[in-house]
Amino acid sequence: MVTIPRKSFAISKAFNGLLVLYALLFYIVLYGPLVTIAVLSINDSSIIGFPMRGVTLRWYRKVFDTPEFVDALFNSFAVGVLAAVIASALALLLALGFRRVFPFKSVLFNLVLMPIVMPGIVGGIVLLLFFGYLNIQPALFTTVLIAHVNWVLPFAFLTLYPRVHNFDVALEEAAMDLGAKPLEVFWYVVLPIVRSALIATILFSFSLSFDEFIRTLFVTGYDRTIPVMFWSMIVDQLAPELPAMAVVIVLVSATMSFIGALISRRAATRNQ
Amino acid sequence: MSTAATDLGPSDSIAVKKAGGIGRSARWTLFALLAPGTAWLLVFIAVPLGFTLAMSVWKSTILGTVPAFQFGNYIEALTTPLYRDLLFKTVRIGVVTTVLSLLTSYPIAYCLAMQSGQRKAVLLLLLFLPFWTSYVVRTFVWLPILGRTGAVNQFLMTLGIIHEPLPWLLYNEGAIYLGLVYVYTLFMTLPIYLAIEKIDPRLIEAAADLGAKPRWVFLRIILPLSWPGVLSGSLMVFLLAVSAYVTPQLLGGPSGIMFSNMIADQFLSNNNWAFGAALSIVLSAVVLLILIVAGRWVGVHQVFAGGRT
Structure with missing residues (x-):
């Protein structure tokens, strides 16, 4: 060219x-x-704002001494990892299936996209109503995890689908014809081909889950994730350690996304 | 909910051929591939949404929410000035945010498309970087900038331009626009950039060689060819803006609430679940309507894939 x-x-x-x-x-x-x-975040003043009254790292110490923050960080990591793995697995299977033609394909496709299209707050409210009516108490590894998988699944599908779409169904059929069982085909043929795209998707999904707020807010029980905890601190009162906390949150999620982007880029160039 | 364009790309015609002689075991494989995801989506998306739709015609009383079949909630939502005006205001904020976002993003997308090599890679990375973090944090950062002891006020006071902090920088509709445009810029910039980037430079050279003035090259070639990107970006930003909850709550002040905040109130303070369900359906209907209308010009699938692949 x-x-x-x-x-x-x-x-x-x-x-x-x-x-x-x-x-x-x-x-x-x-x-x-x-x-x-x-x-x-390093201003030695108990009011968030200017002027600068000296440099200190005490707000960072305060952040890591706050049990709510450390707990929330742990919760966010746990939910993020689980949501990313579950959503990426479901998305990979769906994407593999979407290479075929089947009835109601476009209906299913719209269903996959629904969580992105739905206003954020509605995504939370529908689960609140549903679980509320079923008398299921909001908790981290039930309602919050489900809300996160809902949110992450369409993005995982949209990132995996173009990658999976490129590789030929004939490869699997050949393996099948040679006597491989479906699980063997998946393990020895499909997985090696999509591996790097899958890892990138998992990392990307993790960062989406890590930053999720509005869908989580309404299904949160006792254990809060980082954005929900941060939100309740802002709404409650502007504590002086908030800027330091914001910096820590930014660093964590930007690092995760950056690694995800690097891997995704490498996967994309290798595929060409 | 979304029924708009579901174009899955040209490669589907190839898939049709491949699927021609689909055997029994292949059909089972297909079923096994689709079943888990479909089950998840049905149980945790379709059923809760259907349930919300049902509850929106129920009645909330002091004793709790009881099943009924009446449209009182919708009539109240659409005729009471409080809710009706808030819906109009929310759509207006969505439109203004989209226009402002388009005006600020187009030049930067254009500028990025003009660059090449290392510089372009760095500028693109710098564009993405802030969006890899929570929008709650990115909205919060405006408080210590626009607030009484914030950067802007302190800076102006140090310069002696003002002697008292300006109180009107925060907690009004202007602050909402600033917050929304800031938080969602990437969703506008990226599709426009991708569209301009795709334009064949030879078209522009040819036009210039044939004597077209630069202004006309822009108006007759670049602008029309970047139109799909403009539509995708505008649709995405509009959808995000009308659903805003965090930005109006943090930067809008007491009178700056939007429709999502009203929905939240039904659950957090009013305890009127049936009405909250109806308001949720109303907001979703607005979004769906916009998607269907926009779907005539732009593949919705492209809109959502645009920023993410």
């Missing part, structure tokens, strides 16, 4: 200058708040 320099998109010199200036402003606005919160 001939690559023509993208510069041909340039409209005029003056316009280009404006565009670069705008881009600079855009990135400043994008990162300004995050930088500000990082600066405030």
